[in-house]
Every structure is written in C-alpha cells, then in structure tokens.
Amino acid sequence: MYRYKFVEATIGGVFSEPSYRQIIDEHAKDGWKLVQxxxxxxxxxxxxxSYEVILEQVVNEDAEE
Known part of the structure; x- marks a missing residue:
C-alpha cells in the first residue's frame, strides 16, 4: 500500500531558484519517491x-496487522 503527499513548488524567477529539486531531495531522505x-x-x-510535486511512500502493511 502507498500513501501520497502533495507539495506545492515554485518555478523560480530572476532572483530565485526553483524549489522542486530541494523538495524532492528532502523528501527522498524520508523514503518518499517522486511520482509526478x-x-x-x-x-x-x-x-x-507554480507546480505540485506528487510523492509516494510505501506503507508497511505488516505493521498494521
């Protein structure tokens, strides 16, 4: 089973960097995988x-039983 997280990301501009790479890297450390x-x-x-980063994470089904 999976759970999903939706995080809004900025596209960046002249004076700012886009935030989607940082969001993906930070969540990957906690086991989240990029979906779209x-x-x-x-x-x-x-x-x-702006963008929505969709992430998924495996839920340990054995822990729920």
Whole structure:
C-alpha cells in the first residue's frame, strides 16, 4: 500500500531558484519517491507559475496487522 503527499513548488524567477529539486531531495531522505510534477497555476500567457510535486511512500502493511 502507498500513501501520497502533495507539495506545492515554485518555478523560480530572476532572483530565485526553483524549489522542486530541494523538495524532492528532502523528501527522498524520508523514503518518499517522486511520482509526478504537475503545473497548477498559470499566468495570463499560459506559462506555469507554480507546480505540485506528487510523492509516494510505501506503507508497511505488516505493521498494521
């Protein structure tokens, strides 16, 4: 069985770095695996402003019994 986590990430800009790589690296240390990155907010020109990072983690089914 899996559980999922949804984390909003910034795309970055002229003065800031995108945050999705940091989010993925931080969660990987705790056993989370990247599933997908989806754009969620768009500007007036159709360019994504932010993303949702979808992560999954295996749930130990033996521990639940």
């Amino acid at each position: 990155v989806l754009p969620i907010n768009y500007n007036g020109h159709g360019k994504p402003k």
